[in-house]
């Protein structure tokens with residue numbers, strides 16, 4: 001079987017480890033052959049491929065980014081669509097696709113599988129917002145990076161007696177904010193799943209400052225302030241029609257300063273959270289998922305993705321991952337909120 005691998009959507013630490021895991025298991029055990037589509041669905045639509053022999057994946061598990069490139073191309077737009085994509089696969093002699101991606105990628109993969117294309121998936125996102133898997137690779141690395149950044153922000157906060165606001169990614173869920181905020185000992189964590197009044201935020205900030213602490217407020221980019229209907233977005237839509245988020249921290253900081261009288265600064269961590277080497281946890285998870293994706297293709301389990309359940313790698317249908325976002329449950333927020341202020 002000749003398999004094309006693609007990485008699509010935002011890059012994510014661990015993508016290369018997935019590719020390596022799939023190629024090693026596939027070539028050594030399953031008798032498969034691999035190519036990589038350049039830049040996600042763009043490479044599929046354009047038939048732009050590179051060979052991926054075992055040699056090409058040597059030593060890449062520790063590398064960030066993706067050796068085959070990624071993009072947010074929608075395979076149903078432009079020259080895309082199922083018939084043309086199948087014709088391209090036939091021309092290139094590619095039997096099946098392993099699609100490594102998040103919600104947008106897997107939704108596209110499901111639509112294509114529904115009309116007969118042979119695709120299996122590997123869930124990927126630093127946001128950890130995909131249902132059907134307990135964790136996604138990349139999330140652990142993002143939390144490590146965010147936590148380290150917050151530790152650094154706290155030293156400046158302490159030195160200047162300032163309130164520091166740290167904005168993290170996560171799209172419409174608060175997992176990165178919750179975990180990094182807890183790890184860094186934040187005095188408030190604001191996530192999309194929870195409405196929090198400005199007065200409450202001010203009270204937490206004042207309470208920390210009254211104890212002589214420099215308050216740290218962690219805000220998820222998708223947090224919706226009480227007075228707003230939607231998350232802050234000033235950068236238009238992405239290729240899948242989703243609002244591009246970011247910037248709420250800069251909005252929030254002056255409000256906190258005005259309310260509390262405490263000098264406040266905001267830092268948006270942005271793409272730093274997705275960059276650099278994956279943690280050991282993410283390398284192991286990504287490698288295991290990659291190996292399992294080769295098995296999934298070998299079994300012809302089209303329309304399924306590999307997933308982590310507890311400590312085991314399992315397989316679930318695309319629809320399970322796509323029915324709803326995996327949001328932060330109330331009890332997890334309540335647990336963290338006991339430490340606020």
Ligand code: F6P
Pocket residue numbers: 010072102125126127169170171221238244245274
């Ligand atoms: O899904 C991963 C993610 O990093 C989100 O947290 C963020 O909202 C988005 O991608 C940013 O996308 P881009 O890299 O296209 O700006």
